[in-house]
Amino acid sequence: GFWVKAELSPPGVRNPNVWAQDIRDGDPGARLAFRISVKESDGQETFVRYASHKSWQSCCKANTLVDELNGDQLLEIYTRPRRFIDIDHRNTRILAAYPALKSFIGGAFTNDNGVVMSRKRKDI
Incomplete structure (x- = not known):
């Protein structure tokens, strides 16, 4: 199967695989990464990549998503x-x-x- 998993680093820590490439370190969206993987029926992963996007708009969207995940x-x-x-x-x-x-x-x-x-x- 095809899997997309959101990963959040701890508050204040920039995710090394950050999705929004132009995001500022102090922004909440700097914590967000999207891990994309393909798993075989036996559970073995055959493909793993991290999604990325480079735009001001993606920074805004990442910030909002992390705010919502935080319960804001x-x-x-x-x-x-x-x-x-x-x-x-x-x-x-x-x-x-x-x-x-x-x-x-x-x-x-x-x-x-x-x-x-x-x-x-x-x-x-």
């Missing part, structure tokens, strides 16, 4: 720099309760200063 709430995450959130427009309950999240309908990033930037912008 969306209302905390959206205020942080270098994050990506995608709110579905059909999620009317959360949008009514938290109008600030409307900026994230269809996906948006927060820049280094925590300012929301639509994913449609060409300069990100």
Whole structure:
């Protein structure tokens, strides 16, 4: 079978196989790696690689995923720099309760200063 496993290093420790190649050491996403393997029916691994991606956007997505894995709430995450959130427009309950999240309908990033930037912008 084909397996993808997320690996997290301890807090504050950059994963040597970090997925988001351009991430800053202090970012939570620096802890994240994705291990890809192929296992035979006897459990023996015949192929192991670590996925990687080099972009500012992947850094934002890695930070958000690690925040969520840590149990952080969306209302905390959206205020942080270098994050990506995608709110579905059909999620009317959360949008009514938290109008600030409307900026994230269809996906948006927060820049280094925590300012929301639509994913449609060409300069990100």
